[in-house]
Amino acid sequence: MSIAAISQIRLPFLMGNNLNAWSDALAGLTLSWFPLGLVIIAAIPLVFIALYALTYGVYGERKISAFMQDRLGPMEVGKWGILQTLADILKLLQKEDIVPTSADKFLFVVGPGILFVGSFLAFAVLPFSPAFIGANLNVGLFYAIGIVALEVVGILAAGWGSNNKWSLYGAVRSVAQIVSYEIPAAIALLCGAMMAGTLDMQQINVLQSGPYGFAHFYLFQSPIAWLPFLIYFIASLAETNRAPFDIPEAESELVAGYFTEYSGMKFAVIFLAEYGSMFMVSAIISIVFLGGWNSPLPNLGSVALYDWTSGPVWGAFWIISKGFFFIFVQMWLRWTLPRLRVDQLMYLCWKVLTPFAFISFVLTAIWEIYVP
């Protein structure tokens, strides 16, 4: 099978490569009164998060961190330790689900749920392929930035409900950090939205497609786009509580921060939420600045690399690999940099990122108005 043929692969019951063809067809699929298709649409990202957290998230992170520290990582369970995560899951499933006696039972139980739902809701507007998007909102980007704030409620519920000073410290730090970093993050994304002229996630991607591949990406469309790109990347690290901004977890100071008291499946759900939001911010940065599901390969004369590597299936491949690339960079940074102090964290946000975000906002506006 040639490369050109692969791009033509279509699911048998979903004929058509039009925008949102798959998700529209699925949305119309009902089993008598039951909206089966909608359930499948919701289940696809859920299964994706679970699989990716299982393979790339946990196993990949352990291996990457090990290689960066000249270690081997998990090696015992299965060849090269590939079944290690499954063994961990079996262990987590068997663990007793402990709720501390002095904890606020309701908040303690509901916290991980809100956290996970908060990170999962943003997947609704991520275009996983030109033919698939959960909900094609015309304010998709705005929704994605806004819904992440729900995670703060979950973190605060978990930290407060645990009735433990470390948990509460972690939760308070996390809330302060996420609320602060949303400002530079939102302004940086606004630069991308300004270049696109729309908040519709699918449209942002469509506007970045073209025969020259990566040259159509917004990162390369304006001389200042690297600045909001960098600002959003740094701010997204802080929003997902990743190192070097992991002061809400801060193993060496706060045991595990807001999830100190959690065990078993509740702990697993918190982890899943963390890996979910890691992919979410990576997908958002690649959608806004790096063309989302567009192939980065340009057409070179008769070698039509772009045309060969475009299509719904290729689109899913590109956005997922772009997301994974940024997750790799997040892990790479995590195993390079030490943790910031609280005051350094706030200094970076308010004195560095926010002013530069405003500057890049103004410069992008000028570029968009005066440069055709």
Next chain:
Amino acid sequence: MSEYFSNIKAGAVTIATGMGITLKHFFNAIHRKGDAGIDDADYFRQVDGLCTLQYPREAVPTPVNARYRLYNDIEDCIGCGQCERACPIGCIAIETIKVLPEDLAVCGKTSGGQQKKFWVPVFDIDVAKCMTCGICVSVCPTECLVHTPVSDFSEFDRQNMIYHFGNLSRLEAEAKRRKVAEQQAQAAREKQAAAAKAAEEKNGQ
């Protein structure tokens, strides 16, 4: 203000340097770090790479003169008990049975040619207690008690950490003890008889 920008520049430069270092290590993970020792000429010229040894299957060899697990060559042991007395933590337990004159040939000699005068039915070393100080080795007159380079001898049951070096089975030891006891009883009886005879003779005078 210039400090502000120089801070940002320093931050960017140091982050880039650090990320370069970690990425180098990441790509070097396809190599194994060489196993040249510190006394090797090219110790500092080894490639960077994975350092992990997968322990039960790979291990750093211990030096030949390493002092780890104790071993007693019981064939050379004369049962003098000096090691038991020298041990600061009392991890050696010895029981001996005197060799009767007619058994001396059976008991044999050490490899150094010294006649053994004790059977050693019990020679237990609790290696869990042993701190490898080596005092017992230095006092051993026949050099039969030595430290070996074996360093990995963990056990699931602590009882298995007590190493038995005694070379007599329980039955043999029992027989030897009985023989000695009989001999002693015989000697005592003879002595008593001799004493009684002497007393009789004395009385008779």
